[in-house]
Amino acid sequence: xxRVTQPEKLLSVFKGAPxxxxxxxxxxxxPELFWYVQxxxxxxxxxxxxxSRESIKGFTADLNKGETSFxxxxxxxxxxxxxxxxxxxxxxxxxxxxxGSGTRLxxxx
Amino acid sequence: xxxxxxxxxxxxxxxxxxxxxxxxxxxxxxxxxxxxQDPGLGLRQIYYSMNVEVTDKGDxxxxxxxxxxxxxxxxxxxxxxxxxxTSLYFCAxxxxxxTDTQYFGPGTRLTVL
Numbered sequence: 131x132x133r134v135t136q137p138e139k140l141l142s143v144f145k146g147a148p149x150x151x152x153x154x155x156x157x158x159x160x161p162e163l164f165w166y167v168q169x170x171x172x173x174x175x176x177x178x179x180x181x182s183r184e185s186i187k188g189f190t191a192d193l194n195k196g197e198t199s200f201x202x203x204x205x206x207x208x209x210x211x212x213x214x215x216x217x218x219x220x221x222x223x224x225x226x227x228x229x230g231s232g233t234r235l236x237x238x239x
Numbered sequence: 240x241x242x243x244x245x246x247x248x249x250x251x252x253x254x255x256x257x258x259x260x261x262x263x264x265x266x267x268x269x270x271x272x273x274x275x276q277d278p279g280l281g282l283r284q285i286y287y288s289m290n291v292e293v294t295d296k297g298d299x300x301x302x303x304x305x306x307x308x309x310x311x312x313x314x315x316x317x318x319x320x321x322x323x324x325t326s327l328y329f330c331a332x333x334x335x336x337x338t339d340t341q342y343f344g345p346g347t348r349l350t351v352l
Contacts, residue, residue, distance in 0.1 A: 174329065175343065227272070229274075
């Protein structure tokens with residue numbers, strides 16, 4: 131069965147430190163992977179997709195099919211990065227989607 | 240303004256009393272979806288629709304119904320709500336019939352007593 135695992139419920143780092151939010155998935159087919167973010171009092175929004183291979187707000191994520199991972203990284207954390215982050219897997223020709231349980235990122239000044 | 244709207248935003252009801260949560264998007268999107276968010280479980284897909292009159296079950300469809308008679312609207316119907324349907328509900332839409340980039344509504348907090 132399809133599964134998305136985000137092992138950390140809470141990640142707290144100092145401003146300027148590197149950030150890595152972990153995401154592992156389980157899917158036998160070709161996955162489509164996303165990171166969504168929810169800032170305080172804002173709607174859930176797409177941060178990035180593996181298929182576009184772009185960097186958004188300094189964040190990058192690389193799909194590692196061997197390790198079935200899609201970790202989100204940023205070299206230098208900023209206070210405005212504090213938010214809830216969800217990893218998501220699109221499957222069944224991407225008509226269905228499954229989300230991880232989320233990681234709350236807290237950046238300390 | 241391009242957006243997804245949901246109504247009501249908050250609802251307290253009693254077991255068995257039918258209710259409908261509306262969802263509307265003004266972006267001419269093909270794909271729409273409903274999710275519920277529960278503590279520690281993230282978002283779980285309830286139903287989705289790839290186009291008008293085309294709907295299908297997500298991971299947790301039991302106790303819910305949907306319809307897609309018009310492209311812009313995708314209401315979520317609870318025929319006989321139960322306390323285990325107390326949750327935060329999100330509607331989302333995307334341009335193509337695939338999950339693509341989804342745009343989320345503000346959420347509806349439902350409490351079933």
